Amino acid sequence: MRLYAVVAAGGFRRYATYRVATAAGVFTNTVFGFVMAYTYMALWQERPRLGGYDTSQALTYVWLGQALLMTCAMMGGGFEDELMERIRTGDIAVDLYRPADLQLWWLAGDLGRAAFHLLGRGVVPMALGALAFDLALPGSPWRWLAFLVSVALGVVVSFAVRFLVALSAFWLMDGAGAMQMAWLAGLFFSGMLLPLNLFPGALGEVARALPWSSLLQVPADVFLGRHTGWDLVRAYAFQAGWAVALLLAGRLLQSVATRRVVVQGG
């Protein structure tokens, strides 16, 4: 347990090193936040209470999206490039020899990364958004806490998906295609482009049931106070259910994959 805490801290520190890149990222998130906020304002001006949100809730949704984009790695950009590279080059054999669990090791590092991105690229755009627009920020500290739990679950779901994608490199060698598919799905089905409760009919039903809705839609609804009491428990159960299912799938795939590893001599 101590080991994984150290790995997580390492993941945090590693991303914390790139200060200029973080500042540049904050700038980009803020610019996109502004552009999207104005489009949402135009949309909600035509149809107030669209999707059950009022205008300030819709604006809050925009800025939550920018704050969680990197945290939940909706467009990829975490450990998966590195893991794929290690699989491709065969360095993975060394990792398998280590007295640490492969999946937990990478999960710990990714949690550290997510924690940094929440602080580094989440807080400042959100604060700037709150200064420029009238956002619906929760008054109760419990709601903030409930939101953070939901974000943490979202990060685990995101990790579990990306771990599965990375393991595909055992079979595909070049996982660029699989990774691209994964981030496309992540971008669209997380609700990053448009809240999932604005998706019409069956598309909406499906989108809300897929694991990616745990990355933004569910945490945002927790933040906006749409899940309280038993409904909050149900939302958590939804996220945790996907997290457990996907982590187990990853574990299964990992054991199949590692049986395929052939260490080349040389």
Added chain:
Amino acid sequence: MAETEAVRVGAAEADRRPEGTAFSDRSRLVEGVRAYGLIVAMWLRSTLAYRASFVMTTVGNFVATAFDFLAIMLMFTHVDALGGFTLPEIALLYGASATAFGLSDLVLGSMDRLGRRVRDGTLDTLLVRPVPVLAQVAADRFALRRLGRITQGLLVLGYALVTLDVEWTPLKVVMLPLMVLSGAAIFGAVFVVGAAFQFFAQDASEVQNAFTYGGTTLLQYPPSIFAQDLVRGVTFVVPLAFVSWLPALYVLGRDYPLGLPGWVAFLPPLVAGASWVLAGLAWRVGLRAYRSTGS
């Protein structure tokens, strides 16, 4: 492998160059374009060696950008107009901006790798070659898959032209290719300025993304929905409004933002030229300021 190939291309160029000739700016430009073409041809060969991978990434590029427009179409399942603009009208703004951006992304999109080259010192390799650095950086890892984005932009533009209710005049017809090409040039200048900025900032390529990707997202929506100060900023500071907004509003016969006069819709080629002069200067300043890494 790729590096050595590029070196050979550079060396071949040098062989053909007469000894001790001072190059005028004009022949430097020709030389730069030629070098760009050679390096691009090399990357094309290497890209097409893995055809399945090329097809997949191009389709992926297409789908990624198509999701953008899909989101707009989903918005229009709830409303009839956004900021007073109908879906075909927004499709014109979107198609023009996306195609212009796609073209400049295809030609110059690799420039955001400059920061990495400055950090790890591999820029030095480019400096010693007898080929303009800008051409080398621009052609670096030329990505043909970006055709996916252009295809998507053109399709949306086609959809707009089919569904729009516009009284076409010869001037309006001419405006379409003019707007896309000048727009691509304006975005191109932004790419070059962004790259020049990275000589100083090194790992701030995201700032460039804010202006390029962020800019094209902004232009996909009508100016009427944005705050006046934001519109002023993208008209007079970073002249993105000339990419699609002003010429497209002329085609649609709509009022310009900020009470601008009627003739501004015809300025894009001039604005593009001026942007490139400034971008060229910025690039020179950046390149002069470059100090190699110490490690």
